[in-house]
Amino acid sequence: MSQLRLDQLVVDIPYQQSGFALDVTIEPGQVWGVLGPNGVGKTTLLHTLAGLRNARSGQVVLDDVPLTQMSRGAIAQQIGIMFQEHQDGFPATVAETVMLGRHPHLSMWQSEQGDDRQLVEEALKALELSYLSQRQIYQLSGGERQRVALAMLLAQQPDIWLVDEPTNHLDLHHQVSAMALLQRQGKQQRCVIASLHDVNLASQWCTHVLLMYPDRAPLWGEARTLLQLTNLEALYQQPLAVAEVDGRPIFVPRVAQD
Amino acid sequence: MKTQSKLFAFTLVLGGCLWSSFAFSVDGELCVVDDKQRQVCLSSPAQRIAALSPGATELAYAAGAGDQVVAVVSYSDYPPEAKQVTSVGSHTRLDMERLVSLQPDLVLAWGTGNPSEQVATLEQMGMTIYFVEPHDFEGIASSVERIGELAASRDVADRVAAEFRQGISELRERYQGAEPIRTFYQVWDSPLMSMNGTHYISKVVELCGGVNVFADAPRLIPRLSQEAVLLENPEAIVAGGMGEENAHWLEAWKAFPELQATKQNNLFFVPPSLIQRPTPRVLDGARILCDKLDLARGRR
Amino acid sequence: MAAVNTVLASVGRVQTPLWGLLLLSIVTLLFALTQGSVSLSPYQVWQAFTGESATLANTLVLELRLPRILAAFATGGLLAVAGALMQVLLRNPLAEPYVLGISGGASVAALLAILIGVSGVFLSGAAFVGAIVSTVLVFGLTQLKTAASSLRLLLTGVVIAAGWGALITLILALAPPQKLPGMLYWLMGDLAYAGSPWPAWVVLVAVCLILFPLGRSLNVLGRGALQAASLGINVKRLERGVFVLASVLTAVAVTTAGSVGFVGLVVPHLLRMVLGNDQRIILPASALAGGCLLTLADTLARTVIAPEQLPVGVITALLGVPTFLLLLHRGRL
Numbered sequence: 001m002s003q004l005r006l007d008q009l010v011v012d013i014p015y016q017q018s019g020f021a022l023d024v025t026i027e028p029g030q031v032w033g034v035l036g037p038n039g040v041g042k043t044t045l046l047h048t049l050a051g052l053r054n055a056r057s058g059q060v061v062l063d064d065v066p067l068t069q070m071s072r073g074a075i076a077q078q079i080g081i082m083f084q085e086h087q088d089g090f091p092a093t094v095a096e097t098v099m100l101g102r103h104p105h106l107s108m109w110q111s112e113q114g115d116d117r118q119l120v121e122e123a124l125k126a127l128e129l130s131y132l133s134q135r136q137i138y139q140l141s142g143g144e145r146q147r148v149a150l151a152m153l154l155a156q157q158p159d160i161w162l163v164d165e166p167t168n169h170l171d172l173h174h175q176v177s178a179m180a181l182l183q184r185q186g187k188q189q190r191c192v193i194a195s196l197h198d199v200n201l202a203s204q205w206c207t208h209v210l211l212m213y214p215d216r217a218p219l220w221g222e223a224r225t226l227l228q229l230t231n232l233e234a235l236y237q238q239p240l241a242v243a244e245v246d247g248r249p250i251f252v253p254r255v256a257q258d
Numbered sequence: 259m260k261t262q263s264k265l266f267a268f269t270l271v272l273g274g275c276l277w278s279s280f281a282f283s284v285d286g287e288l289c290v291v292d293d294k295q296r297q298v299c300l301s302s303p304a305q306r307i308a309a310l311s312p313g314a315t316e317l318a319y320a321a322g323a324g325d326q327v328v329a330v331v332s333y334s335d336y337p338p339e340a341k342q343v344t345s346v347g348s349h350t351r352l353d354m355e356r357l358v359s360l361q362p363d364l365v366l367a368w369g370t371g372n373p374s375e376q377v378a379t380l381e382q383m384g385m386t387i388y389f390v391e392p393h394d395f396e397g398i399a400s401s402v403e404r405i406g407e408l409a410a411s412r413d414v415a416d417r418v419a420a421e422f423r424q425g426i427s428e429l430r431e432r433y434q435g436a437e438p439i440r441t442f443y444q445v446w447d448s449p450l451m452s453m454n455g456t457h458y459i460s461k462v463v464e465l466c467g468g469v470n471v472f473a474d475a476p477r478l479i480p481r482l483s484q485e486a487v488l489l490e491n492p493e494a495i496v497a498g499g500m501g502e503e504n505a506h507w508l509e510a511w512k513a514f515p516e517l518q519a520t521k522q523n524n525l526f527f528v529p530p531s532l533i534q535r536p537t538p539r540v541l542d543g544a545r546i547l548c549d550k551l552d553l554a555r556g557r558r
Numbered sequence: 559m560a561a562v563n564t565v566l567a568s569v570g571r572v573q574t575p576l577w578g579l580l581l582l583s584i585v586t587l588l589f590a591l592t593q594g595s596v597s598l599s600p601y602q603v604w605q606a607f608t609g610e611s612a613t614l615a616n617t618l619v620l621e622l623r624l625p626r627i628l629a630a631f632a633t634g635g636l637l638a639v640a641g642a643l644m645q646v647l648l649r650n651p652l653a654e655p656y657v658l659g660i661s662g663g664a665s666v667a668a669l670l671a672i673l674i675g676v677s678g679v680f681l682s683g684a685a686f687v688g689a690i691v692s693t694v695l696v697f698g699l700t701q702l703k704t705a706a707s708s709l710r711l712l713l714t715g716v717v718i719a720a721g722w723g724a725l726i727t728l729i730l731a732l733a734p735p736q737k738l739p740g741m742l743y744w745l746m747g748d749l750a751y752a753g754s755p756w757p758a759w760v761v762l763v764a765v766c767l768i769l770f771p772l773g774r775s776l777n778v779l780g781r782g783a784l785q786a787a788s789l790g791i792n793v794k795r796l797e798r799g800v801f802v803l804a805s806v807l808t809a810v811a812v813t814t815a816g817s818v819g820f821v822g823l824v825v826p827h828l829l830r831m832v833l834g835n836d837q838r839i840i841l842p843a844s845a846l847a848g849g850c851l852l853t854l855a856d857t858l859a860r861t862v863i864a865p866e867q868l869p870v871g872v873i874t875a876l877l878g879v880p881t882f883l884l885l886l887h888r889g890r891l
Contacts, residue, residue, distance in 0.1 A: 052787050076790025087782030089649040090835045096777075103778050104790035108771035111838070156789075332866065345865050350739040351750050353865035354622050359596040359614060370736030373743065374677060375751035383621060479735050 001028035001189040002078055002159035004049065007066075008058035011048050013041040019056055020217045024210065026193060028159070031186040033202030033223065034195040036212030037236055042195035043084060045212070046162045049193065050081040062160070076104035080158030082149050084165050088137050094148055095133040098123055101155035116155075123154040126181065128174075142169035150178060161185055161192040167201060179205040199236075199251050203227050211235050227251075290404040293391040294369055300386055303410030304364035308357060310377075311349050311368035314390045315340050316537040317398075318366060321406040322414025329360045336531065336539070352376050358383065364408055366390050392536045394458050395426045402538060418538055425541040429465055429548055436467035437558075439551045442492035442519070443470065445534070447507045450482045458536055459498075466548035468494070488517060494554045495519040496547060498530035522557045526550040575833050579846040583631070586850040590627045590857045591619065595864035629814055630749050630856040630870070631849035632758035634821055636811035638848025639765065641822020642840055643804040646780045647797060648708040654823040655689075655808035658715030661817035662722025663692020664809060668744045668816075669729045672737055682753075682813040685744070689809035692718065697801060747818030747871025749856050761810045765803055766845055773838030776800070780835065818871045820878025821848050827881070851877075 004026040010019035022045075026032060034042050047053045049060055051067040059066045067075060080101075101123070102116040124130045127147040132140070137148060146169045153161065166182065167175040182192045183205055196202050202209050202223060210220040211231060219226055232251055233240050239254040289299040308329035309315040315334040318327050324339060331349045334340045344360060347353040349371045362385065367377050369389040381387050388408065392398045399419040406415020441463050445451040453459050455473030463470045471490040472480055487495075497507045508525040511517060519525060528550070532543030592600050598615055606619035637655065644653040655661050667688025671681045696718050700711040726745060733741060743751055769776075775796055779786045783793045811818070825848040826840060833839050855873040862868065 047784075050788055052784060071790075072787060072792050073790040076788065081788045083784060083788070087649060087785065089782075090645075090651065090780050091830060092780075092835050096834070096836065097781075100778055100781065100785075100789060103774060106774065108775070111774075347865040347867050350742075351748070351867040351869070353595045353860070353867055354750070355594045355596045355618055355860075356865050358617055358622060361614065371739065373739060373751050375753065379622075383617060477734065481731070 002063050002191065003027055004079075004160050004191050004193075005061040006049070006058070007061050009048070009060060010056040010058055011041050011045050012054060012056040013044050016041070021058060022210070022218060022220070024220050026160075026191045026208075028189040028191055029186055030208050031182055031192040031206045032194065032208045032210060033206035034193060034210045034212065035199055035202055035232075035235060037214060040212045040214050042212060043164050046081060046164050046193065046195055049160075050079050050162050051075045052081070073104060076156075076158075078158055079160040079162065080153045080156040081162040082153045082164060082166065084168065086137075086145060086149060088145075091136055091138065093133065094129060094135050094137060094140070095120065095124070097137055097148055098129075098133075098151045098155050101152040101157075104156065119157065120151075120155050123151040126154060127151040128177070143171060143174060146170055147174065147178070150181065154181070159190050161190060161194075163192070163194040165197060166194055167196070167198065175201070199227070199232060203248050203250065288408055288410070290388070290407050292389045292404070293393075293397065293401070294389040296389065298386060298388045298408070300364060300408055304386075304408050306360065306362045307364045307366060307409065308346070308360065308362035309334065309366045310346075310352065310372050311366075311390065312336070313535045313537055314366035314368060315343075316535060316539065317390060317401050318405055318409070320415075320418050320538045321402045321409060322411030322418070323405060323409035326409055329357055329362060354379065364388060366405070392458070393456075394461060395423070395540070397458075398536050398538060398540060399423050401536075422538045422541055426465070426544070429541075429544055433465065433467040433548060433551075436552070437555055438467060438469045439494050439554050440471050440490070440492045441468035441494045441496060441551065442472070442487055442490065444495060444497040444507060445479065447497075447510075450484065450487070451479055452482060453479055458540070459533060462533060462540065462544045462547055463496075465544055466551045468547075468551050488514060491518050493518050493522065494524040494526060494551060496526045496528055496550065498528060498534050522554065524550075524554040524557065526553075575839065576842055576846070579843055579850075583846045583850055586853050587627060587631060590630075590853050591623055593857050593861055594618065594623055595861060625755055626749055626752060626856070626860075627853055628755035629752035629758060630853045632755055632762050633749070633752075633811045633815045633818065634825075634848040634850070634852025634855075635762045635845040636758060636765075636807045636814075636848070637818060637821040637852070638825035638844035639762070639769075639841055640804045640807035640811065641848075642826035642837070642844045643769075643776075643800050643807070644822070645826055646776050646837060647800050647804065648711055649780060649782060650708055650712050651827065652823070653712060653715070654820070655804070655811075656817060656819040656822065657719065658693075658696060658712070659719030659722050660689050660692045660696075660715075660805060660808045661812055661819070662719045662726070663695070664689035664812040665744045665817050666722050666725045666729070667691070668812075669726060669733075669741050672740050672744075673729060673733055685813045686809040689812055690805055692722065693801065693805040693808075743869070744812075744816040745871075746869035747816040747874070748869035749815050749859070750867055750869070752815055755814070758810055758814045761806065762845060765807055766842060768803065769841050770838075772796070772799075773836070773841060776837040776841075777835070780837070816869075816871065818852065818874055820874050820882070821852055824874075824878050824881045825851055 006022045006024040009022045034045060036042055044053060048055050059068065062078060098120050099112060102112055124133055127150055129147055129151055132144060137145060150166065166178050170178055179201060182194060185192050206223045208221065209223045209226050210218060211226060212218050213235060219231060227249060229240055229242050240251045241254050243250045287299040287301050288303065289297055292298050305326055306328045307318055307323055307326045309318050309327055310331055312334045315327060315330045316336050318324065319337050319340060327343055329346045330340055330343045331347060332345060346357040349368060350373065354376060365380055365385050365387045367387050367389050369391050377387060390401055392401045399422050402415050402419045406412045443452055443459055443463055445453055452472045454475040454477065455470055457478055460470040460473055471492045495511055508527060511520050511525055514520055528543055528546050532539050591603050592598065596618060602615045603619050606616045641654045644658065645651050664685040668681060668685040671684035696715045700714045730741060775791050778789050778791055779796060787793045826844050829840055829843050829847055833843060856870045859868040859870045859873050
């Protein structure tokens with residue numbers, strides 16, 4: 001299983017002059033939640049970790065090899081990323097879309113084999129999409145489309161999972177199954193890094209968190225230690241209250257009452 | 259025997275050269291030079307002629323080879339018999355299959371009108387191509403003679419050519435000293451077009467003692483504005499165009515009463531088929547045009 | 559679960575439609591051979607090939623019909639594959655050599671060549687260079703960078719095409735009348751003047767072979783540059799390669815038959831509606847179906863009002879415009 005190391009990494013966020021270096025090692029089995037206010041650069045960070053953007057300085061190292069020294073094909077066999085937005089310009093079925101996840105593992109001359117079909121079938125089942133497999137993707141609802149993207153990532157079977165807002169558009173039931181899916185990947189000794197807008201999802205499902213502040217150095221470490229009222233109030237510039245449900249802290253915004 | 263035939267051929271060539279400047283014979287073949295200065299030879303007189311422009315059709319009939327014409331193109335309406343001949347499409351896009359299936363032994367092609375690719379294909383198939391494109395009165399007369407030579411109808415052709423030359427020289431003599439009339443010949447209405455001095459229609463105008471006001475235009479067929487015509491202020495306006503329905507072309511000039519041609523009512527129509535096709539009928543057109551310009555002289 | 563299995567089984571191996579199209583292509587070519595303004599029986603056509611027939615039928619079939627039909631088929635294939643490639647490249651179903659102004663660039667160059675008075679190889683060469691210049695211009699002005707730029711690319715292409723249109727009008731206005739017929743040929747697209755069909759065939763077959771291993775990568779590219787990169791594709795390299803291939807295809811098609819419009823738009827669309835959007839199927843299917851369409855259109859062009867002959871571009875445009883509108887109306891563009 002692979003390990004992802006952020007070596008003095010400064011993400012190149014547009015229109016943000018100074019950047020703070022990240023020096024984090026993500027070990028197999030860890031599930032990381034990336035938290036921060038809108039526009040702080042969570043998506044840019046994930047794209048940088050996938051090798052899709054150049055860092056301003058520092059490097060991303062996959063098992064002792066910097067990503068910049070790897071081919072796109074080699075990166076895609078180990079690192080998978082789920083984007084927040086999907087381009088569906090052309091007609092395609094759900095099954096075809098999920099099958100794209102197998103692309104990094106096939107050579108130019110190969111077509112999809114029985115194993116690939118098996119994996120796609122399992123992924124569809126895991127995301128409760130089997131009944132939709134023949135459906136055109138443009139006919140899907142936002143939540144269904146989001147699950148298709150997750151199924152594609154599952155079929156890709158990367159060691160490093162980068163997921164951008166995995167619970168977008170999902171109802172509560174599917175939010176839970178999506179987060180449980182990520183947790184399962186962690187249990188299978190994969191690395192999971194998810195950007196989350198909901199601090200409570202991080203509190204419930206993540207082993208580690210990375211808090212990205214707009215104006216000061218980021219914090220990273222175990223979720224238990226970092227998810228404190230003071231850290232989070234500073235993060236969101238919002239007074240919060242904390243409660244405990246099933247042994248986990250739950251944060252809610254406090255609204256001034258007149 | 260062999261020497262004898264060569265000698266005979268030589269005599270023929272020599273005789274041919276003396277007899278006329280274009281027709282000659284090599285080893286018993288009929289040879290002429292076409293309007294692209296290519297040598298065109300037939301081993302026996304043309305029996306099946308394809309004429310690929312309305313003008314070429316007219317020339318072939320004038321040369322006495324009408325009975326041998328097996329293929330024409332659209333708008334080949336003169337002489338009326340030509341309308342009965344099989345059409346092989348428009349001159350810009352030939353129906354090659356139909357043309358080839360008619361198996362012509364002489365193709366009268368229009369160098370600047372027919373697509374060169376299609377003519378090249380015909381040539382590759384071994385057909386004899388003669389390019390017709392007369393640029394002046396002598397070109398018209400000699401085209402008739404040359405086609406007559408290839409179709410073995412020199413007697414008719416020579417007579418027609420001689421009559422044509424005679425008619426032209428008569429007109430030339432008659433109008434040599436005539437007072438010049440500044441003339442605008444309108445080829446087309448919208449866009450407004452005329453022709454410069456190198457065009458044979460301009461030569462018809464000159465023949466009649468007219469002066470083509472656009473003779474110095476840089477392009478063969480200049481496109482003009484009405485203003486350019488008003489500026490030249492011609493004494494006579496002659497309209498051609500297609501068919502007989504272009505009287506309104508002349509009507510348009512009546513909107514300018516200060517225009518000299520309008521003022522003196524010198525707006526003349528000459529049937530375009532008599533003047534815009536380089537064939538012996540140009541003589542008829544020329545006679546009409548000369549009469550009109552003479553009329554204009556009388557209105558001074 | 560069985561349903562899922564069959565659907566999945568179909569992903570990546572739908573060869574049956576291709577065999578069907580291949581059969582259709584052969585039938586189309588044979589049918590076109592028997593049609594013409596001079597009617598020949600299939601038996602006479604057969605005899606022309608076996609060499610037993612009379613010389614006239616021989617000439618008609620072997621020297622006139624066969625080269626033209628082969629040129630039509632190859633040109634149709636080239637244009638359809640070029641269209642399919644550009645649609646993937648731009649992630650936009652409206653992309654097509656004609657719409658993007660590549661044909662326009664070729665036409666302007668060809669018209670200038672005719673104006674100067676060159677012909678043959680130099681004319682074809684000029685058209686080829688014109689097509690390449692136009693593509694470089696369109697892509698250079700847009701800069702293939704981000705996914706969002708594909709719309710800019712299309713708009714740039716449309717504007718460049720309008721620019722070529724203006725230049726074409728200018729050249730036509732200035733050209734001496736005797737050169738107009740040859741010029742109009744380039745603008746309408748006409749197989750009546752097509753030369754040897756073999757260059758087009760060589761390029762078509764070669765490009766299909768080059769594309770064969772790239773089909774799956776193109777499927778991924780169709781989902782956007784970022785998604786493609788995340789699935790292991792060197793997007794810049796693939797896009798540049800596809801762009802070069804598409805321009806070469808267009809340039810060869812235009813040099814063979816002038817600027818025939820809409821084949822590149824209509825054929826890939828119709829195929830996608832029927833066969834889905836797997837480029838491994840769509841690209842070879844486009845080559846075959848495009849060939850069939852242009853062969854049939856040209857057969858119509860040379861027979862429907864014979865002896866008058868129509869330029870094939872008129873027929874494809876007449877078929878293309880309603881299809882284009884229908885697709886717009888269905889809201890899938």
